[in-house]
Amino acid sequence: MKNNLTKIFYYEDNKRIYSIYEYNPFNGKPIKKTFFQIDGKTINSINEYDPSTGNKIKETDFQNDGKIIECISEYNLSTGNLIKETWFQEDGATIININKHDSSTGNLKRTYFQDDGKTISYIMEDDPCIVLFERIKTTYFRSDGKTINYITEYVPYDIFPFRENYYKSDGSTIDFIEEFDPADFSPIKTTYYNPDGSILKETNFANNEYNYIKEFDLYNEKLIKKTYYLDDEKTINSIGKYDPSTRKIIEKTFYNNDGKTIKAICKYDPSTEKKLNTLVSELKVKK
Structure with missing residues (x-):
């Protein structure tokens, strides 16, 4: 030879x-x-x-x-x-992470492990379309390395996430979803879900005059209440109540700057949303 x-x-x-x-x-x-x-x-x-x-x-x-x-x-x-x-830890045997390149798309999938080198901590998926790999999605797991905790999705060709999906303990049922402004990662909206997947509540953080929280009927997913807050996101500005069958406003309560003392209560027709009457009051909201 x-x-x-x-x-x-x-x-x-x-x-x-x-x-x-x-x-x-x-x-x-x-x-x-x-x-x-x-x-x-x-x-x-x-x-x-x-x-x-x-x-x-x-x-x-x-x-x-x-x-x-x-x-x-x-x-x-x-x-x-x-x-x-x-990639290995200092002992040269325990795995830190494994990077896999998809031969057809070129996408990079990076799997990071917990300290034992076996249990998955999170998985990052990147797109190599431009000079540096751009993040597509990151999937975070619970301590067992199998059950999904939450998934972060990223804006194409940018570094900021636009949505995070959080799951309940089973790893498949959505608990809540957070949405972000792709420009600066500031929160826009958080949507909470019932176990059956229907919407429980929405919290809106958009740059409007007021932030608000929506509440829905547990059984038919109809809007029943919307609470508006001042800029501090704590002080109540007003509360709107809605007819679950028509989804139209039936009552709106306005508060003074302390967020507790009622300024006025407006009643609306549940069919047309036409204002019926307005009651001016200085009553204090019960805790």
């Missing part, structure tokens, strides 16, 4: 080894490249190649001691494209 061909490259002093290349003696294709740290002795990384095509199939990067593995990169046998990266 013919021995592999070897070529040694040195640093500028021609004494310290920079790298060692090994070639297939039958076709001259590279089969292994070993790179050394500046001392010329400690291994920095080892690249392995397919002996027939010369395409890189694996790269192993080592920590500063040149022995403990830091990262293993795997490449497609036919194309030589990167398909998987496995």
